[in-house]
Amino acid sequence: MRVNVTVNGEQRQADDVWEGESLLFVLRERLGLPGSKNACEQGECGSCTVYLDNVPVCACLVAAGQVQDREVRTVEGLADGDRLDPVQEAFVEAGAVQCGFCTPGLVVQAHDLLDRVPNPSDPEIREALAGNLCRCTGYEKILDAVRLAASRR
């Protein structure tokens, strides 16, 4: 089937999409947007987190056909040209990125948190990031990054 969807503000079209395919597969394999990562394909790790109509979701759990005529924003759509989003900058500066595999999902999820709650408490940050796994950092630097981004926004 064909899927028409707005991705990062651009009207995109994916062809030959299998009906049981996930949004994550469409983004990575058909639209050339490999920022969202594929680790578990079962909603457990959060590395595929994207905005769907402004709400963060696991792209691996959205059926491709469900995004027809909807709006998707991926980690690739956060920066303003060459200027990183403050959340991305904070992740770099705080040392919250090691292998980087979890980073795109965490950045999108943290971005949403700060949009909704400009000055989140630590429990609020932990709760918001509870669905994102990181094998490298031990999370402390990630929390630092979110606090840093909040202080700058």
Next chain:
Amino acid sequence: MDFLRPETLAEALELKAQRPDAVPIAGGTDVMVELNYDHRRPSALLDLTRIPELQQWSDGLRVGAGVPYVRIIEELGAELPGLAMAARTVGSPQIRNRGTVGGNLGAASPAGDTHPVLLASDAVIEVASVRGTRMIPAAEFYLGVKRNALEQDELIVAVHLTPAKGPQQFSKVGTRNAMVIAVCSFGISLFPQENRVGAAVGSAAPTPRRASEAEQFLASAVDFGNPRPLLDSVKREFGELVSRAASPIDDVRGSAAYRKHALAVMARRTLGWAWQELMDGERACA
């Protein structure tokens, strides 16, 4: 595979009648895992996310099957505190943004978190097909492990619940605060005006299940109209009867013995919290 995309409920029911083999997909948080892992290859998917009738609620309360958990938590917490509590424990924020009560009922896992609350609160499930509408009390909806009372041509349309008339609680045991399938769970709803309580267990029998003996015991043991501090013996007996209502198994998440024990503890504690809230409310009114 076909991807069916109805825009209205009537259209969806028509499609489901023509294609009983089509698998409904709402939030996809159960269905997509099965597809991604090749556990299921349906001949068609029936997307329910474009149907406005399923995404809304009306006073009374009739909650559309497709309302995601996040909206229940943020917008219906005052009317449905028990359901909101259970919703808060589901998965992660991303899962709660997408997952729905209709999907929880469709999957009918014995471990689904909304089930004990729906049972304890006398929820009625509205299902429909081109043949008409059926109202199924939650207690008659769960038929077996991952089996529910839906016919092949039916869809779950809404859940009917009365706004809470008294304190409600939900409790769940798991290894962390997020992303856990319940080892066991428990829901309780007080109906002070009717001198009774609803109580139900999850993940501790082939289906979610009401603890009727515990309900009857409490109704006869205490005075809801004039709530006094509960005797320890009453709380303990209530916990024991809840535990006895379960018939759990040993599995990777926990042993049957542990589940029995944990249910008694959860029932005792949640009753204590709910009762305290009832007494505090009485005092505030006095």
